[in-house]
Amino acid sequence: MEAVLLGMVLMLSIFLGFELIAKVPATLHTPLMSGANAISGITIVGALISAGAQLGTVSTVLGALAVMFATINVVGGYLVTNRMLSMFKKKETGNTGDRT
Numbered sequence: 001m002e003a004v005l006l007g008m009v010l011m012l013s014i015f016l017g018f019e020l021i022a023k024v025p026a027t028l029h030t031p032l033m034s035g036a037n038a039i040s041g042i043t044i045v046g047a048l049i050s051a052g053a054q055l056g057t058v059s060t061v062l063g064a065l066a067v068m069f070a071t072i073n074v075v076g077g078y079l080v081t082n083r084m085l086s087m088f089k090k091k092e093t094g095n096t097g098d099r100t
Helices: 001-024 026-052 057-086
Strands: none
Touching: 026 057
């Protein structure tokens, strides 16, 4: 019964996450990505604790996988945020204004 309940919670969270993210306008993407990066940073700390607790092989392997995936998420999030912020910077034309 507990597995069914956990499965229902997982399905509901997937559905709600998809619906919420699909309705986010492009102008709010960068602030939300920064928040997601902060959450993934917290996930990395928890995963490191789980991997280093030496409670068993399964715990260590799952903790190491969680560290890997959360790190990929943080790095990818910062790359996307940096790329989006660079779209708002003024481009330099290369002209110094001196015509001699």
